[in-house]
Amino acid sequence: MKDIARQLMSIKVESMDMLNAQIQMEGKASASYLAMASWCDQHAYLQSAEFFYHQASEERSHMMKIFKFINDCGGNAMSPEITQINHDFSSLEEIFETALSQEVEVTKAINRIVAASKKNNDYAVENFLQWFVKEQLEEEKTMRDILDLFEIMGRDGIALKLIDERIKVE
Amino acid sequence: MHPMEIIHSSRFYSFFQSDKERCFYIDLGQKTVRLSFCQLLSLRQKIRNIDIEDHFDGDGNKHGFEILALCNKEHLFILNTHEILDLKELLVGAFLVLDMGLSTSSIPQKI
Numbered sequence: 001m002k003d004i005a006r007q008l009m010s011i012k013v014e015s016m017d018m019l020n021a022q023i024q025m026e027g028k029a030s031a032s033y034l035a036m037a038s039w040c041d042q043h044a045y046l047q048s049a050e051f052f053y054h055q056a057s058e059e060r061s062h063m064m065k066i067f068k069f070i071n072d073c074g075g076n077a078m079s080p081e082i083t084q085i086n087h088d089f090s091s092l093e094e095i096f097e098t099a100l101s102q103e104v105e106v107t108k109a110i111n112r113i114v115a116a117s118k119k120n121n122d123y124a125v126e127n128f129l130q131w132f133v134k135e136q137l138e139e140e141k142t143m144r145d146i147l148d149l150f151e152i153m154g155r156d157g158i159a160l161k162l163i164d165e166r167i168k169v170e
Numbered sequence: 171m172h173p174m175e176i177i178h179s180s181r182f183y184s185f186f187q188s189d190k191e192r193c194f195y196i197d198l199g200q201k202t203v204r205l206s207f208c209q210l211l212s213l214r215q216k217i218r219n220i221d222i223e224d225h226f227d228g229d230g231n232k233h234g235f236e237i238l239a240l241c242n243k244e245h246l247f248i249l250n251t252h253e254i255l256d257l258k259e260l261l262v263g264a265f266l267v268l269d270m271g272l273s274t275s276s277i278p279q280k281i
Contacts, residue, residue, distance in 0.1 A: 001175050002189045006209040013269050016211075051204040076211035 008075045015125040016075040018113045023066050023107055027080035029102055030059035035087045036095050045092055045164040054169045055099070061131070069128055092160055100143035107136040141168070142162035171220070177267050180260035182253060198247060209241045215260050225251045235267070 009016070037052035037107060063080070070077040089095050111131045117125040153159040174186035174195055186195040194205045196213075205213065216238065224230030236254050238247045249257065 001187065002192075003268075004187060004189065004192050005195075005207065007192070009211075057202055074207070076208060076215060078215060130213075 002061055008148065009076060011070075011073045011125050012117075012120050012122045014120060015113065015117055015122045016073075017074075018072055018116060019066050019070050020078045020126070022113060023063050023070075023077065024080040024082075025106060026059050026066065028065035028080050030056045030063060031082045031085045032102060033059060033099070035085050036089070036099065039087065039095060039100070040092070043092070043158070045165045047160075047167045047169075048092060048095070050169050051167050052095075052099075062135070063116070067097050073124065083112060091155070092163070093155060096146050100147060103136065103139045103143055107140060110136055129163060178260060180256045181261065182256045183260045185260055186265040200247075201202055201245070203240055203245050205241060214265065217258055217261055220254055222251070222254065222258075222259075225254075247268040 011019075033052045033056035037049045037056060040046070040049035040052055067077045067079075079163070086098075110129060114126055114129050114133065117123070117129065146163075149163045149166060153163055173190070174188045177184070177185045177187050182199060184197040186197070186254075187193075188195065191204075192207075194210050195262065196203050206231070220236055221230070225234045234251045236249050238249055239245070240247065
């Protein structure tokens with residue numbers, strides 16, 4: 001009997017499920033960054049707003065990369081349903097702390113898929129995710145560097161404006 | 171219909187593979203449905219997304235039925251809780267066999 005499933009899909013079903021969950025996560029991260037961009041815009045932190053608009057777009061491009069990969073491998077990529085995005089923040093620092101936590105969660109999820117793909121000998125998935133492993137290191141570093149500015153420059157008045165001016169879109 | 175090999179059976183349903191047509195069939199009792207691999211993945215996703223807890227929660231799913239549209243709405247089934255659970259079991263078992271590689275499996279047999 002032919003192994004038709006293997007002929008029609010190059011990756012394991014378990015990997016496909018995990019990658020679909022990752023699509024959901026990246027989609028949610030993108031929407032979450034949009035909410036942060038909106039808050040920054042409304043509070044006149046214009047550089048930060050630009051930064052988060054860019055982040056939102058980047059997360060969406062990550063999502064699309066995974067989406068296309070699943071379909072290219074013969075799998076079934078699922079368009080994510082995004083709900084319950086938090087729009088309430090109390091400070092600029094809280095926003096960047098939330099962004100860092102979000103990136104850490106994404107890193108953990110990527111690592112879980114890499115671990116599972118290694119366990120299942122799903123080398124195509126493992127190889128595909130190497131780019132994401134490197135990307136997540138950069139994302140976490142960016143957020144940490146911005147949070148360091150709050151330690152250096154303070155959290156009141158003009159310090160926040162100066163921090164905002166130092167936030168650059170990569 | 172070309173000769174098929176049975177991949178897995180549950181209490182109510184059976185899952186077959188057709189090498190010749192490079193597709194799959196599920197015997198759902200009332201009728202047998204032909205599925206391409208993509209349609210099979212889509213069915214699996216639909217079944218996985220069904221929250222069976224809702225069937226035991228008055229507000230979630232009062233009647234305990236699910237309407238299942240298969241193969242781009244070519245087929246429509248109304249299944250009760252037992253049938254949904256059985257279909258879940260069928261697909262889990264079938265994918266387990268498919269994903270393990272069939273060359274060494276002793277489960278498939280000509281019918």
